[in-house]
């Protein structure tokens with residue numbers, strides 16, 4: 256049996272920082288409202304870089320920090336719901352930018368669960384023995400799909416990218432247990448990027464191509480369904496909630512994390528948090544948190560740390576992977 260391992264992490268966010276006070280100058284909002292309801296203070300907003308630009312910066316960093324030649328990469332998966340284009344995929348653009356000429360590359364669309372779904376997929380590609388090495392990246396330029404006249408969503412999101420290098424050759428499994436879920440019947444509570452059908456044969460217009468969200472419904476979904484998913488994954492792994500060292504959950508809202516910690520009976524300090532600096536970066540939020548935690552020395556990639564990664568969002572999608580880092 257071949258085991259996979261995360262051997263490198265990297266993240267990149269656009270330079271331009273937009274604070275809650277900055278937003279209050281362009282829409283009817285204020286720092287107190289945003290911070291008290293979400294825990295968000297700042298977000299990074301692209302001033303021109305697209306999703307593949309952010310993802311390629313991460314890919315280059317992963318490759319150079321590992322002293323690898325790009326030709327040795329077997330696959331690139333980019334989790335995103337804000338691709339530069341549907342064709343070519345963001346991953347194909349990254350493959351070209353970094354010169355990973357032997358890698359196959361594709362995007363994975365699962366909104367804020369995208370990175371966890373992609374990591375689960377990549378682990379299977381490696382542990383099957385078919386491939387040796389791949390890049391798994393979450394990247395979003397959410398600012399381009401936001402309706403900037405809708406204060407209830409515009410204040411929540413940010414742009415960024417992060418990822419991991421995953422390689423064969425570990426002495427223990429990367430994923431101890433996992434549970435990935437989707438409920439398409441509730442998909443309407445989070446919508447984005449519709450394209451109208453306007454052809455000589457049909458004319459169908461959709462309401463809006465911008466992001467729209469039923470905030471309360473998503474909040475309820477997050478605090479009701481997601482802790483059950485984490486609990487079920489812990490049971491599969493035969494671990495108690497306290498035996499996990501850190502919980503790296505999708506960074507949507509600090510109140511969601513408070514409620515999760517309470518429901519699972521885990522000290523809140525184990526739930527790492529950085530949405531105050533980045534807002535909700537969708538598929539990028541978990542890998543940004545992972546990369547920052549390693550760079551800040553909270554834990555290292557030495558196989559000694561048990562971490563829960565949990566994404567939840569559009570689709571609806573949600574999923575947990577408990578990993579050995």
Ligand code: ACO
Pocket residue numbers: 283284285288289292293366367406407408410445469470471473474477507508511535537567568569
């Ligand atoms: N500034 C000031 N006031 C605002 C703002 C704003 N930015 N946005 C909304 N309001 C007002 C509303 O108009 C409303 O006013 P009213 O009572 O006069 O009508 C009032 O504030 C309350 O609005 P609610 O939407 O009820 O506020 P709520 O307390 O539910 O908080 C929030 C909204 C923060 C969006 C919350 O519902 C939430 O966090 N939902 C989950 C969102 C989430 O987690 N998304 C991520 C998962 S999906 C993904 O990541 C892609």
